[in-house]
Amino acid sequence: MSAEGRTHQWTPAGLSTSDGPAYHGLAFGPDGGTLWATPSSSDEPTAWNRCDLIDLASGTVGDGPRWDTGVATHPAGGLVATLRSDQGATLVVFAPAGPAPRFRSRALVLDADGYETPVFSADGRHLAIAGNAYENLVQVFEFPSLRRVLAVNTGEDRTRPAVAFGAGALWAGTPNGTLAEIDVDRREAVEHPVFDGAPVTAVAAAATGELVVAGGDELVFLAGAAGPPDAGEARVAEFLAATTEVTDDDFETVPTPGEPTWLRLQTALDARRG
Incomplete structure (x- = not known):
């Protein structure tokens, strides 16, 4: 620390x-x-x-x-993901395991900044990212394709959604004290009451499948099934084989995903004043 x-x-x-x-x-x-x-x-x-x-x-x-915000390790080992945040766009970048981050030539390009540390599923098939500075989004991407398969808005409250993979689902804490169980493959969600009105502030999954949920001044442990034995070694190998090492100069040429949110908001405010 x-x-x-x-x-x-x-x-x-x-x-x-x-x-x-x-x-x-x-x-x-x-x-x-x-x-x-x-x-x-x-x-x-x-x-x-x-x-x-x-x-x-x-x-x-x-x-x-x-890099910034946090570093997530793929469950198969051999690969990490982290962020390079900017107000206009944030890059989710990937590097093979080693003493120094050596980023690869494929990255996720996300609108705005203010995201939380990425989270891998236990089988290595998916990557979830919560945030950003303007929306309480939870986005899920396939790995290694990096194709977005799910985007959920958890509400207007400014409490940042807390997410974790466990027991075969993606779990997202909500501002009203419930825990959303999201089946990524079926695109279905079920909410479970955990706290009485206090927002869920943190969710984490143990290697044995249990969930740890924090909210208010309480800490709750929820039983769950252990993750699948296949952690996705082949997916990491596929990603590394399809990419090459890049330098910081290469990131300067990455296109942004359209007009950034902060600029759209500023334009709307200027028009309202005007």
Whole structure:
């Protein structure tokens, strides 16, 4: 954890604290020996366009590409997904497992910013993303095709939807305290009451299939079936075989998905004033 210019690290030996930069995002690299920290601790004006790669054994700090928000690991291993957010468009980018993120030549291009960390299904077939800054959307994409198969708006309340895959379904918390069970293949949803009026603020799935749901000052455990044994190794291999490594310069040429939401809202407000 990083805050107020100090970095806190928990290990089996206890808690250690050191002076250092206050990063906005931290994630362990898939190799387990590297900490990815964003933005870069450099005092250069371009620091927000880079990240630090910290070797946990030596403390050596290297330089890495830009990412933000969070890092999700595919259940089969071998691949991670993260975000490169911008007000006009956000990229969901993918990198093979390794000490440094080396992004590939296929990405999801999403409108606006303000998304949550991507979530993979237990079988590796789907990727869900909640957000953005303007809509409480839950979008589901096939993997490795990256084709969108579902988009659900969870309401006008500004509480960000919390999502997790578990027990063969996608679960989304709602502002009214219910938990929506979404069958992605059938495009069907059933709501289950969990909290009395308090919004669901977090949903997580254990490897054994149980769901952990938080809302208000309560924490609820819900039983569920374990995920399928196939975590999708072939899908990861297919994705990596069909893509190549790209540089930061390549991302500058990615087209945005039409007129961004912030501009459409600004145009509407200007017209109303006018």
